[in-house]
Amino acid sequence: xxxxxQFKEGLITQNPVLVQLLxxxxxxxxxxxxxxxxxxxxSVLIILTCCNIVIALLRKVIxxxxxxxxxxxxxxxxxxxxxxxxxxxxxxxxxxxxxFIPLIVVNCIILGRAEAFASKNSVGASALDGIFQGLxxxxxxxxxxxxxxxxxxxxxxxxxxxGGAGIQIFPEEYGALLMILPFGxxxxxxxxxxxxxxxxxxxxxxxxxxxxx
Amino acid sequence: xxxxxxxxxxxxxxxxxxxxxxAVTSLLLGLVNYITKDIIRKQQEEKEAAAMAFVLPPAIxxxxxxxxxxxxYTGSDAIVEKVFKAEDLLSSQYASYYVVLxxxxxxxxxxxxxxxxxxxxxxxxxxIISMSETSGLGSNASSPGFLNQYVGGSxxxxxxxxxxxxxxxxxxxxxxxxxxxxVNSALKAVSILDKEG
Numbered sequence: 001x002x003x004x005x006q007f008k009e010g011l012i013t014q015n016p017v018l019v020q021l022l023x024x025x026x027x028x029x030x031x032x033x034x035x036x037x038x039x040x041x042x043s044v045l046i047i048l049t050c051c052n053i054v055i056a057l058l059r060k061v062i063x064x065x066x067x068x069x070x071x072x073x074x075x076x077x078x079x080x081x082x083x084x085x086x087x088x089x090x091x092x093x094x095x096x097x098x099x100f101i102p103l104i105v106v107n108c109i110i111l112g113r114a115e116a117f118a119s120k121n122s123v124g125a126s127a128l129d130g131i132f133q134g135l136x137x138x139x140x141x142x143x144x145x146x147x148x149x150x151x152x153x154x155x156x157x158x159x160x161x162x163g164g165a166g167i168q169i170f171p172e173e174y175g176a177l178l179m180i181l182p183f184g185x186x187x188x189x190x191x192x193x194x195x196x197x198x199x200x201x202x203x204x205x206x207x208x209x210x211x212x213x
Numbered sequence: 214x215x216x217x218x219x220x221x222x223x224x225x226x227x228x229x230x231x232x233x234x235x236a237v238t239s240l241l242l243g244l245v246n247y248i249t250k251d252i253i254r255k256q257q258e259e260k261e262a263a264a265m266a267f268v269l270p271p272a273i274x275x276x277x278x279x280x281x282x283x284x285x286y287t288g289s290d291a292i293v294e295k296v297f298k299a300e301d302l303l304s305s306q307y308a309s310y311y312v313v314l315x316x317x318x319x320x321x322x323x324x325x326x327x328x329x330x331x332x333x334x335x336x337x338x339x340x341i342i343s344m345s346e347t348s349g350l351g352s353n354a355s356s357p358g359f360l361n362q363y364v365g366g367s368x369x370x371x372x373x374x375x376x377x378x379x380x381x382x383x384x385x386x387x388x389x390x391x392x393x394x395x396v397n398s399a400l401k402a403v404s405i406l407d408k409e410g
Contacts, residue, residue: 029347062230063221070234077238081245088249091256096352099321099345180350181384 003128010132016109017140017189018196023109026100027141028185033158033166037145039093041138043086043101047078048110048137049130054078055118056126062119071114072105079105109137144188152179260342261327265297265312268329268338272301281312288405292317292398294325296406310337311406313399319391321345324354326392328363328399334407335367339396344388351388359389363396370396 016022023044030036054074055062062070083101087094094101104110113133118126149158154175155166178184220226265281272278279299286296294314301308311330316323322345329338339360346352353359362379363370370393371377374386381389 032350058234062234063227065222066227066231069231073231073234073238077242080242084245084249084253088252088256091260095343177383 006125006128007132010129010134010136011139012136012196013200014133015136015140015196016112016133017137018193019200020109020112021193022112023107023137024189026103026107027144027189028182030097030100031141031144031148031185031188032152032180033096033149034142034145034156035093035158035160036096037141038138038160039086039090040097040100041134041141043082043097044104044107044109044137045131045134047075047082047104048113048134049127050078051075051110051114052118052126052130053123055114056121056123059119067119068111068115071111071119075110075114076105109133140192143192144185147188148179148184151176152184257343261314264327264340264342265299265314265329267340268312268327269299269310270308270337279310284406286402286406288402290398290402292395293402296402299329311403313402314342315395315399315402317391317395317398319344319346319354320351320385320387321347324388324391324395326395328396330399330403333367334400334404335365336363336396336400337365339363339392341392346385346388351382351385353382353385354388354392360392363393367400369400 010016012019014020017024017027026040026044030040051071051074055071058070058074079102082104083094086097086101113129117129121129146156149155149166150169152175153166154170154172155168158166160166176184179188266272266278269279279301281297281299284296284298286293292315294316297312297314299310299312309332313328313330314325315328316325318324324344324346325342326344327340327342328336331337341355341360344352344354346354359380359382370379372379372381372386372389372393374381375390377393379389379393
């Protein structure tokens, strides 16, 4: 088990959104206020960790022929449990995320990690993978929320701070509304991906140069 | 049987494994549903009651609030869910309004909303109980700035794109039209009931 390597992979080098390009739909759709991003990110983190643990536990029991069906049942079960719990205890989050919580079932981050990691690794490593990949997803969502919310509506912390309205940094009518629309989602995500790719390549080149020296 | 079970690709093994996983999952789901069912229902009821009280002026009788009586809706409009008569009684002061629960179809499914209407068939309040509209766009329909456009009006509303006076929400014309349709249906339902006496 290599905690440090897994942490780095989840947050940067194998970031689910920016490098693996998984879970695009929810990333585009809900990153409009900080509250949504945090809520969605943490929900995915919890579901991903639980699913990874269960699938790692069952990895020797599940025959490979029916593994996808078995994974989907486990994932759907956890998603429904989390959905019911959110509806019961955080109704504000449930009404603002709407259909995207049930849609975590088909969020490819979870099935992707089950297939690529949890089905081949120990329970502990899979749990860590769930936490770090979930963190990587949450961090990207939060960054996108902050950028889109600020440029689109001129606020920070919508849904949480200042009684849900967010802190107004500049008047709302000067906001570029297209940042809140799906177009702004693509634009923000594209810039983020480009930036991370640039940074990763630069780090790689530096390493190469050092080796050559 | 044991021979067949040892081979991971044999039919009984596949069926049994999948069955066991499904059974355990169902059991867990049943358990969680059993625990959260009442809390979710209570929250829904509270939300509905709050929305119904919200669309009416503050009750004169502060202690008991309004008393709601469900009226039988005979019209054919499928959007109309329930019609209530809200009565407020304190010694000699008496007021009565209508509250109509409507559920027009928005962009992401039904929008459940409450519309308060007075005896002159004027809208006195609109409130959204639940919806699954796009977050950040259609979900802004619950903002007072949008819903207050209906207050004080009567007859038939339309969004400005359709030649009416309601300013649609940015990027959410479908949602704005749905809310408008809901308010219109509520007004029609009340005028049908009023004719009947």
